Each structure stands twice: as structure tokens, then as C-alpha cells.
Amino acid sequence: MEYEVVIGLEVHVQVRTKSKIFTSVGVGFGQDPNTLTDPVVLGFPGALPVINREAVEKSVKVGMLLESTIPEITKWDRKNYFYPDSPKNYQISQFDQPICEGGKVEIELPGPSRNIMGEHMWVELTRAHLEEDVGKLNHFDSDSLVDYNRAGTPLLEIVTEPVLHTPDEAWAYLNALRNLMIYGDISDCDMEKGQMRCDANISIRPVGQKELGVKVEIKNMNSISGVRNGLAYEIQRQIQTAKAGGAIHQETRGWDAAKNVSYHMRFKEESHDYRYFPDPDLMPVRIDDAWRERVEGTIPERxxxxxxxxxxxxxxxxxxxxxxxxxxxxxxxxxxxxxxxxxxxxxxxxxxxxxxxxxxxxxxxxxxxxxxxxxxxxxxxxxxxxxxxxxxxxxxxxxxxxxxxxxxxxxxxxxGLKQSNDTGELEPVCQEVIDANPGPVAEIQGGNDKAINFLKGQVMKATRGKANPSLVDQVLKELIDKKG
Amino acid sequence: MADDLHFKTLTELQSLLSSGDMSSVELTQALINRKEAVDPQVQAFNSLNTEGALAEAEAADQRRAAGEIKGPLDGIPIGLKDVISVKDRPLTCSSKMLEDFVSPYDATSTAKLKHAGAVLFGRLNMDEFAMGSSTENSAFKTTFNPWDLERVAGGSSGGSAAAVSAGSVPVSLGSDTGGSIRQPASFCGVVGMKPTYGRVSRFGLVAYASSLDQIGPFGRSVKDVASVLQAIAGHDPKDSTSIEQDVPDYSAAVASSKGPWKLGVPKEYFGEGLDPEVKESVQKAIDWYADQGCEIQEVSMPNMNLAVATYYIIATAEASSNLARFDGVRYTHRSKEIENAIDLYFKSRAEGFGDEVKLRIILGTYVLSSGYYDAYYLRAQKVRTLIRQDFMKAYEQVDALLTPTSPFVSFKAGEKNEDPLAMYLSDIYTISANLAGIPGLSLPCGLNSEGLPIGLQILGKPFGEADLLAIGNAYEEAHDHSNQHPKL
Structure with missing residues (x-):
């Protein structure tokens, strides 16, 4: 049986802003642990978030780069789950009114060779929403420590429709998206620094079947080529499983780039009920025409x-x-x-x-x-x-x-490298070379035009390269003709 | 003189300070003495930093000597409910969870009080995380009613009400999510106000239900409450839900505005469950307003019967999320019996939270759960809109509404502990104001036959605090209720 592969990608891009998404503390990477924090970042009792308008504006810009619809009103919701990297044990995110709806990204598939341009196509997007990044856990022998420096960094989650079919398409999409983000001054999308992260949903179905197959989510693919490798592995795994008559389970798998394999993390039944509800600490934001036009003016050529x-x-x-x-x-x-x-x-x-x-x-x-x-x-x-x-x-x-x-x-x-363009200066040199090389001259006279290159080389050598090559060519030909 | 300072109003204390008859240090010391004398029975205070208070008083006296006083609150001691942050001071929320927590920053209200020169005088007991109506849910102690030490002070801001009532502090701040300022004010015979949602910054107020919480003042007179509100009201860029609207001069409004007003009496507030003596007192107050030439009009709040249910869905939903941060990871209580990450959460939260808090977290988690959200949370939000519309409709005809603050007077400690619904009904007249976001004032309107205070509630238009204060002040000036004090 032939199988068709269906892939959707969820890409998180850190939006570059001066300060964090809900407070004035600065954003950074590589600083001493827990130095980019304040009561808001740490979720201290009584602390309240205030939306960073630069983060909203840059998200609007991303929406324009992605050709999304930007609704007039966007709002924030709480995504509730317990995890030690989340200071409040809820993440402020967007549920039903994301800042960008729909959109599309032009991509370029790998060509038949490195020197030949590949086919272009468009990838449809579902949405992009703005949320806060979480902290980072560092595990030791008997303890785990949390660094909240990353917590509160503005993060855009950009979600594609399930419209990709090959690892190459995913690879091309991520490259195109990264280039757009770089052009828009949104992010450098350095995956090693966590500026861009990618989760993939992947399923297979027999060619011709309309319903999508069972979806597997792959996480921890830490580079663009890692995504390509992870998807290639997972496609093979699913097809082999299906061909062997086995069942594909709805699960989340991690990608181990060192071993080049994916591994089981959790089943769907273990997944969270996030209990989304509108964040009562934040007012909806209106993106009016004046604001829109201002951002429109900053959109670069794609x-x-x-x-x-x-x-x-x-x-x-x-x-x-x-x-x-x-x-x-x-x-x-x-x-x-x-x-x-x-x-x-x-x-x-x-x-x-x-x-x-x-x-x-x-x-x-x-x-x-x-x-x-x-x-x-x-x-x-x-x-x-x-x-x-x-x-x-x-x-x-x-x-x-x-x-x-x-x-x-x-x-x-x-x-003193100025090229000599004086025919009078060149003629004696050329004549000397002709006289000293009767063999090649005879070849030229015999009709082998290429032999002139040898004579040219000799003239260039004698003039230490300063002679104008086309002038040398001309003078040599004239002198040989005269001689002929 | 020190002996009779403790029942003086803010206005009286201000004139003693400005005439030089009394220093802030003398006043503060007198109140420390009073607190030491009465608080072992009342148990209004969680903590009192006497050295800090005296140092602030000393600084206020020096400012006064140098002619640099910061305003009417300069040198005046004020108590804070233990849910409002003060930099480098404990912030317990009367919970084991935060027993050892010291806040690293000032709430905006705290910063404003400091800016006004007030002496921060102790942290006041409350129901744990402001969840309750009797201050019996405090993890540390029950606050008793100064009028009858077998009875409760009300809640959740029971400490803030009782401390003012007992003469330990002239004014205080509380927070009101469903009646938590007005109901204890009513039980303890003092004045308390919940401002319009967005009038006072919530930054630094530990959130119970973010869309309902509001900080407000307690005092021995309407004028005192106006004075404190003046200091803490206003837009705060750190609280996105605080509103950019000018703050009127409340004291001037109280002094100048004399009515007559058009006052509404919502019939649903006088039905079943209302104690006859409370009803009689409130009716007398209504009659007094009528005698002064106010037009009294019956109005209807058809959705009021849904308020308690609506409140317990919205408030608990928000609370279940707000209290998730208390997890044993960073600054809270952490269980000593931890084997793994799950233990860290389960055991720390099981040990750190009291029963009522757990009950509300479970309820809130349930109503937000997938499959139940539409039936509970979403529907409650729609009812909330209807309740607000009821008020807005009434305010097309009247300036303010007159109601009882609570259906009954203070009850005996332990009396309603086993029956959460009976306890919840003590807020039946106050909850709607929080759902609608409107301001409410409670002031004493007499004692019942057992000598227990009864409260009159005046509900106003959004940002109509000045009107409420004027209406309340007119009644207060014509009556002697605010000059009656418990015999401690």
C-alpha cells in the first residue's frame, strides 16, 4: 500500500523586544541565572502583568509578513498547568482571539542540485498567537534548579495547517520563515539559543483516504536539519509500523539527534486539560487603523x-x-x-x-x-x-x-599597478615574445587560435600583469598577421 | 489624653496633630498600648512592627516640625489587611502557605500611603486568601467582634474592621471581593467602602478573584473613609484594570453635597432571610432620607437571586488559577516529606492551604474544566452582564440604592462553620456590587436589641464614590451611631 504523509508544524519564535512581555525587566540570553527577574516574572503574590506594546506591534508586523488577517481586537487567556518552569503555573497565552489569523508563507524546495533553484510553493497557516515564554529547568544528580531568565520573553507560536507532505517541505518552510523573521527584525531564529523552536504533528494515511491518520507529535528537534531528520525517521517508523500491521498510537515523541531516533514521551490520555479562560488581569487590545498603517510602513521587501x-x-x-x-x-x-x-x-x-x-x-x-x-x-x-x-x-x-x-x-x-593601454609601449614587448616563440606562432598561423593564450601569458609576465589583456590580444594578432 | 485617643476620628486626630497638642509618636504609642490591651481578646492583628511604626511616626513629627507635612494622612497610623504588600514586610494572607513570606515590593496602595506620610500600623487578620465571611478561616486565629467577643468580626477583612472598631487603629485598608469590606464593617459598627472596580490599583493586592477584588478603606466616620480613599485612588500603569479617570476631591464633595437625592430601594433586598431587626433599622434610615426630602423609589433587581451562584463560579474559577502559583517551588511553604516533583506540589499544597481554600480551588477547577466551561463559567459571565444591566437600569431612575449590608448581625463563632451555604448567604446583599463593578458603602445605622451593630449599605453608580460618601455623611451627621463604641 502507498501512504501519504501529512505534516503540520508549530513553530515558536521569540520576538525581540527591549523588555519582557508583561513587565519592564530586560530580555537576554546567557546571563547569570535568575538575574532577569522581578516580582511579575517570578509570579510573586500581588504582582500584575502589563502588556508590552512593542511585543504586540512586532506580532502585528509578523502577521503582515505572513499575510495573516489581524483582527481589530486581540485578547489574552490563561493556559493552566503545573510545571516548575512556569512561575504562575499558568501561561498567559491566546486561545480564541489570536493576534494573527490565517496567513501563508512562500517556500523554496531544494533544487535538483545546489546550483539550481527549486520549486516554489505556498504553505497555509492556521494562526499565530502571542504568549510568554517559560523558565528553564536544569537537572542535577538529586536536584533540579530553575532559571527564570527566559520566563516572560515574548513568544509567537506560528501554526501551519496540515499541508506539508515531506521533510524537505518542512525544512524549506522553516528556512523561509526564518528568513522572514530576520528580514522583519523579529528574531535571528537561532534554534541553538532557543530563539526558534519547532514541534511537528505527523500522520500517514493510505493514498486516496480523506480522513487524517493518527497524529504523532514530535518535540525537541533543535535545528532545522534536525526537523528534517526527525520527520524522515518518523515517516519511516510509521510506514513500517503500518505495513507490519501494527497500530500507530496518538502520542508525543521526542527526537534524539545524537542517536537519530525518536522516543516515546507520553500518550494523549496523559495530556492536560488546560482550562483556558480570559485573563482577568489584562484588557483586550485594540489594533486600530492608525497603528496598522504605521506598522505597514515598516514592512520590508520579502x-x-x-x-x-x-x-x-x-x-x-x-x-x-x-x-x-x-x-x-x-x-x-x-x-x-x-x-x-x-x-x-x-x-x-x-x-x-x-x-x-x-x-x-x-x-x-x-x-x-x-x-x-x-x-x-x-x-x-x-x-x-x-x-x-x-x-x-x-x-x-x-x-x-x-x-x-x-x-x-x-x-x-x-x-604602480596601473594597466598599460599604450599600443606603442606594448608593440616591442609583443614583438619580442613572437620572435622568441616561433612554435606557437606557427600554430596560430596554422589556424589554432587558442595558442595565442600562451603568447598573451608571456606578454603579461613581461609586463608584470599591467598590460590590458584585450589590448595585448589585439596587438599580438596584428603583428602575427603582418608577419604572415 | 492618651487614654481617650483610641476612639477619635481621623479628622479629630488630624486637628490634634496640627495644633501641636499631640505628636504622631504619642498617638502611635497610645495605639500600641491600646492594641496590647485589647488585641489579646479581639485578635485583629497578625503582626505589628512597633519599632518601625514609631520610627515612621518620628519622621512624620520631624516633617511637621519642619513645616513639610505631606497631607492629611501624615503621621496617622493605618492598618493594612495582610493581603496588601509592604516592601520587606511579611505578607501572610493568614495562610500557612505564606507564613514565612516577606514581600520584596510595595503594593501601589502602600506606596501611596507612604507617599502621604501615613504610619503603617500592623498587618490585620483575615480569612485565608480573603476566602470567607467570618475571619474564622484564618490559619492563625479567629478575629472576634469587639462588641461581643463570642461573635465573629465578619470577613474576610475581619481584622481590618475589628481593629478600627476596637480602637487599635483609626483607619485601615481591606479588600472586598464579594462583601469582604462592607460585611465586617457592618458587623463591627464601622464605616467601610468598596470602590468602583478599577478605582484603586490592585497591584500588590494578593489576588483572590481578579475581576472582583478591590481595595478599600475602613474608618470611624464617612469623612475618614473619604480621606483614605483620596490617598489610594487613581490610575496605576502597573494595573491594566485600573481606569484612567480623574479622582474627585472626596472630602470637598462630602462637605458640599447635601442632596436631596433620588434613592432606590430594591425590593429583592428585603425578602426572605432578612432579620426583622435589621430590616427595621434599615427602614428607619430610608424613612429618614425621605423626611429630608429625598425621593424614595422602589426598584427591582430581577437577577439578584442568581448573584451568589454566579459569584461562586467566577470567583472560584479565577481563584483556582490565581492560587496555582503557591506550589512549594519558590517562596511558599514547602513540605518536608518530598520524594519527587509531584510530592512537591501535592504535599506542599495539602499542608499549606486550609479547607475553605481547597474547597474553592476544587470548585473553580471544576467549572473551568473542558466540557463544563460553557455550562458554568461562560453562563456565569452572561448572568454577570445581566446583573450589571439591572443596576444600570435602576441608575437611570435613581442616584443610589439603599439596602441592608448583611441579612443579619454578627453571629457566634463556630455557628455557621458546618454550613457553607448559610455562611455564603451573609454576603447575599454585597456580592452583586462586585459582579457589577459598582461602588458600595456600609455605615452603622443602629444597634439591635442585643446591642449588636447593624449596617446600612448604599450602592452607587460607577465612579459615584463622591455621591455615596455625601449620602452616607448626611445620615451619619444626623445620627449618633458612629459615636457608639464597644465596651472593651
Whole structure:
């Protein structure tokens, strides 16, 4: 029997704000335990929550990026359950009036090879709701300790419809979502730091069956590739179980990335009745038109729209855009260089092939770079006007520029690298090379055009690279013709 | 002079302070002495930091000497129900759960009282987590009625009412979720007010039922209550349910507004279960208003019979969630018999909470449970809207309503312990105001044949505190009830 896989994802994204969702204490990661707390965070008797409007505003922004409907009124509910990482033993969340309803995310599936763009499709969303993050438990031999620093960090839970069918689609969705969050300045979505977390609901059904199969929830997949691996494993497990005539149980399973297996955590019967009810400490929030318009004005171009623009306006190939697009700062860098030089493709090539390579080798990021868009633009300009060759730029200028931040024109000047464009200067050198290499000359005369490259190389060597390669080509051909 | 200080009103004490006839230290010391003399019988106090109070009084005297007094409450001792946070002071809620808890911050009301220069004078006993009507549910002690030490002070703010009644402190703060200020005020023969929901910040008030709780003052006169309300009322950015509305000058309103008013008498408040002597006293008060030229009009509150049931669904639902934080993990009582995480919760909560609190948590958990939510919680919220509409409709015709505060006078300790329903009915006339969010004032309107105080309740429009105080003050000034004191 053939099976169809149905996957829905619940992704938690920490919304970057200055302070926590219900109090003025700051948000952070890696601080000493229990230093980012106050009576509200710790759920002390009498403490009351007050909604952080920045968290609401950023959630509205996310809703717009996800093309969700943003209802005029949104409200908060209490989700009641006991767990030591939850200071109040209820989580302030949203039950029936989430801040974002519906929505969709454009994704790009992996292509047939790394250099070829994959198919694009849209993933439908159910909703996104805003809630508070909980603390973190640290287990020791005989004790467990709680760190409440994370508690109260604004957290958006973004839920897809059950519309994904493969681990690759899930992987592509998470990448697309992460890029959107990065573009919107919502989160870096670093899963290792818990900025993005993903739970998956997965079921299989015989192809053609309408009803969904028994749903299994997978937790603890701590990276985007971990989600892909976890889903691939679970699909195999369910199909094998079904084919062997076994039953798939409604359960929650954990993903063990080290062992590459999922393991049973709990059955559905053990699940909670959360006893949701509207939080009487918080008033509903109205998101009026003026507020909406203000947020609308901050919505950036979406990653795939930018990719299409780069293709349409600059004819940039997928190999280049696939590197640029995930990093909005790199894109801004590129656009500045392209604007200044008027040479988008050349600028992009220098950035992607040379700058990123050097940064990678040096273990640096773009923010550390001494090379600015102005450097790239000037370098591309010097090559375009024939002042230097690409080779000279690569071999003798870029490294200096990268190490010291000197402008390329200044380096050319200081090192005397200006390309020779004077035919009168070139002719004697070319003649010498022709005279010294009768073999290749004969080959050229015999019709092997490629043999000229050897002669060119010799001329470049003699001029220490400063000769304009196309001019050398021209002079050599003329002299050989004359000789012929 | 010190001997006769303890029944003086706030207004009288203020003039003694400003004339220099008495210092705040003298007053505070006199009250410490009074408390030491009478509280062993009344048991209104959970704790009293005498050194701290005297130091604050000393600072107030210095301000006065330097001509820098902060206002009418400067140097005046005030007692706080043990459910309102004071920084670095115990906050027990009369529960074993918080027996050793010290709050790290000030409630907004506390901060405002400090700002006004008041001397924080002790923590007052209450029903555990404000759940009860007699202060018998305190984990530490029962507070007795100063008028008859075999009887209860009422509740849940029994300590706050009894301390004022017994002369241990001139004014105090309580909290009112279903009548917890007005009913003990009535039982103890003092004035008590529950303000409009959102008038006084709840920040730092340990929540029982968040949508019903409201802090309010007790005093020996309506004017005293107005003075304290003035100090604590107003919008607080730390409480999202506090409302941005200007605070009128209550004392000025009390002094200037003399009526006549249009007053409503809701017939449902005078039916079965009302003690005849209470009925007679309240009727006399109504007649007095009529004699002053007030138009008295019978009105109807058709949904009032649903109020108690509605209250016990909403209040317990919220309580079951609010009290979940008391779990043995951080600052509460923690059982010593812990083997695992489940024990930590089960045993700490089993040992830390008293029976009434457990009963209400179980009830609240039940009404919020999947499958029951619509039938109980959601329906109760709808009834709540109907009850509010009943009031709003009445207020289209009248300025305020006159009712008994409680159907009966203070009962004997232990009398209603075995019958929770009988106990719950003592709040039958007060609960609706909390459900509707409207203000209510209770003031003495006489003693019954056994010499026990009877309370008149005046219910007002949202943010109509100034009217209520004026209406109450007019009656009080024409009668001698507030000058009667228990013989302790």
C-alpha cells in the first residue's frame, strides 16, 4: 500500500523586544541565572502583568509578513498547568482571539542540485498567537534548579495547517520563515539559543483516504536539519509500523539527534486539560487603523520578492542570489555597491566569491569587514575602465583592501599597478615574445587560435600583469598577421 | 489624653496633630498600648512592627516640625489587611502557605500611603486568601467582634474592621471581593467602602478573584473613609484594570453635597432571610432620607437571586488559577516529606492551604474544566452582564440604592462553620456590587436589641464614590451611631 504523509508544524519564535512581555525587566540570553527577574516574572503574590506594546506591534508586523488577517481586537487567556518552569503555573497565552489569523508563507524546495533553484510553493497557516515564554529547568544528580531568565520573553507560536507532505517541505518552510523573521527584525531564529523552536504533528494515511491518520507529535528537534531528520525517521517508523500491521498510537515523541531516533514521551490520555479562560488581569487590545498603517510602513521587501527583483533587474543567477538573499545586511551591502558602481553582476561576484571567502577564512562577519560597498564599487570601476585587470585586482589589490581597508585606487597608485593601454609601449614587448616563440606562432598561423593564450601569458609576465589583456590580444594578432 | 485617643476620628486626630497638642509618636504609642490591651481578646492583628511604626511616626513629627507635612494622612497610623504588600514586610494572607513570606515590593496602595506620610500600623487578620465571611478561616486565629467577643468580626477583612472598631487603629485598608469590606464593617459598627472596580490599583493586592477584588478603606466616620480613599485612588500603569479617570476631591464633595437625592430601594433586598431587626433599622434610615426630602423609589433587581451562584463560579474559577502559583517551588511553604516533583506540589499544597481554600480551588477547577466551561463559567459571565444591566437600569431612575449590608448581625463563632451555604448567604446583599463593578458603602445605622451593630449599605453608580460618601455623611451627621463604641 502507498501512504501519504501529512505534516503540520508549530513553530515558536521569540520576538525581540527591549523588555519582557508583561513587565519592564530586560530580555537576554546567557546571563547569570535568575538575574532577569522581578516580582511579575517570578509570579510573586500581588504582582500584575502589563502588556508590552512593542511585543504586540512586532506580532502585528509578523502577521503582515505572513499575510495573516489581524483582527481589530486581540485578547489574552490563561493556559493552566503545573510545571516548575512556569512561575504562575499558568501561561498567559491566546486561545480564541489570536493576534494573527490565517496567513501563508512562500517556500523554496531544494533544487535538483545546489546550483539550481527549486520549486516554489505556498504553505497555509492556521494562526499565530502571542504568549510568554517559560523558565528553564536544569537537572542535577538529586536536584533540579530553575532559571527564570527566559520566563516572560515574548513568544509567537506560528501554526501551519496540515499541508506539508515531506521533510524537505518542512525544512524549506522553516528556512523561509526564518528568513522572514530576520528580514522583519523579529528574531535571528537561532534554534541553538532557543530563539526558534519547532514541534511537528505527523500522520500517514493510505493514498486516496480523506480522513487524517493518527497524529504523532514530535518535540525537541533543535535545528532545522534536525526537523528534517526527525520527520524522515518518523515517516519511516510509521510506514513500517503500518505495513507490519501494527497500530500507530496518538502520542508525543521526542527526537534524539545524537542517536537519530525518536522516543516515546507520553500518550494523549496523559495530556492536560488546560482550562483556558480570559485573563482577568489584562484588557483586550485594540489594533486600530492608525497603528496598522504605521506598522505597514515598516514592512520590508520579502526575501523571495527580492530574489525575483535581483533576477529581473540585475540578471543575477541563482548561485549568487541564494547566497545573498538569506542575509539582508549582505543584500544591502550589495545594493549599495551595485548602485555606486553601476555594475550589479560584477559587484555581486566580488562580494560573493571574494569578500565572503576572505571573511570566512578569517573567521569574520560582514560587520567586521574593512571592505565597504565603496571599495567594491571603486574596484569594479577600475576594472571596467581598464585601469587594472581582474587578475591584478584579485592578486594584488583585494588582499590589501581586505587587510588594511585601503581604497583600491590608492593601492593601484602606491604599488604602480596601473594597466598599460599604450599600443606603442606594448608593440616591442609583443614583438619580442613572437620572435622568441616561433612554435606557437606557427600554430596560430596554422589556424589554432587558442595558442595565442600562451603568447598573451608571456606578454603579461613581461609586463608584470599591467598590460590590458584585450589590448595585448589585439596587438599580438596584428603583428602575427603582418608577419604572415 | 492618651487614654481617650483610641476612639477619635481621623479628622479629630488630624486637628490634634496640627495644633501641636499631640505628636504622631504619642498617638502611635497610645495605639500600641491600646492594641496590647485589647488585641489579646479581639485578635485583629497578625503582626505589628512597633519599632518601625514609631520610627515612621518620628519622621512624620520631624516633617511637621519642619513645616513639610505631606497631607492629611501624615503621621496617622493605618492598618493594612495582610493581603496588601509592604516592601520587606511579611505578607501572610493568614495562610500557612505564606507564613514565612516577606514581600520584596510595595503594593501601589502602600506606596501611596507612604507617599502621604501615613504610619503603617500592623498587618490585620483575615480569612485565608480573603476566602470567607467570618475571619474564622484564618490559619492563625479567629478575629472576634469587639462588641461581643463570642461573635465573629465578619470577613474576610475581619481584622481590618475589628481593629478600627476596637480602637487599635483609626483607619485601615481591606479588600472586598464579594462583601469582604462592607460585611465586617457592618458587623463591627464601622464605616467601610468598596470602590468602583478599577478605582484603586490592585497591584500588590494578593489576588483572590481578579475581576472582583478591590481595595478599600475602613474608618470611624464617612469623612475618614473619604480621606483614605483620596490617598489610594487613581490610575496605576502597573494595573491594566485600573481606569484612567480623574479622582474627585472626596472630602470637598462630602462637605458640599447635601442632596436631596433620588434613592432606590430594591425590593429583592428585603425578602426572605432578612432579620426583622435589621430590616427595621434599615427602614428607619430610608424613612429618614425621605423626611429630608429625598425621593424614595422602589426598584427591582430581577437577577439578584442568581448573584451568589454566579459569584461562586467566577470567583472560584479565577481563584483556582490565581492560587496555582503557591506550589512549594519558590517562596511558599514547602513540605518536608518530598520524594519527587509531584510530592512537591501535592504535599506542599495539602499542608499549606486550609479547607475553605481547597474547597474553592476544587470548585473553580471544576467549572473551568473542558466540557463544563460553557455550562458554568461562560453562563456565569452572561448572568454577570445581566446583573450589571439591572443596576444600570435602576441608575437611570435613581442616584443610589439603599439596602441592608448583611441579612443579619454578627453571629457566634463556630455557628455557621458546618454550613457553607448559610455562611455564603451573609454576603447575599454585597456580592452583586462586585459582579457589577459598582461602588458600595456600609455605615452603622443602629444597634439591635442585643446591642449588636447593624449596617446600612448604599450602592452607587460607577465612579459615584463622591455621591455615596455625601449620602452616607448626611445620615451619619444626623445620627449618633458612629459615636457608639464597644465596651472593651
Amino acid at each position: 526575501p523571495f520578492d527580492r530574489q525575483r527583483r535581483y533576477y529581473e533587474d540585475y540578471d543575477l543567477p541563482f548561485t549568487v542570489t541564494s547566497v545573498l538573499i538569506p542575509d539582508p545586511e549582505l543584500c544591502a551591502f550589495f545594493e549599495e555597491a551595485a548602485e555606486a558602481s553601476g555594475e550589479a553582476q560584477q559587484s555581486a561576484n566580488w562580494i560573493v566569491n571574494n569578500l565572503l571567502g576572505e571573511l570566512g577564512n578569517a573567521g569574520l562577519t560582514l560587520a567586521d569587514s574593512k571592505v565597504t560597498p565603496a571599495h567594491i564599487a571603486e574596484l569594479v570601476g577600475l576594472i571596467k575602465e581598464g585601469a587594472i585587470s581582474k587578475n591584478i585586482a584579485k592578486e594584488q589589490i583585494f588582499g590589501d583592501m581586505f587587510e588594511n581597508g585601503n581604497m583600491p585606487a590608492a593601492i593601484v597608485e602606491a604599488k
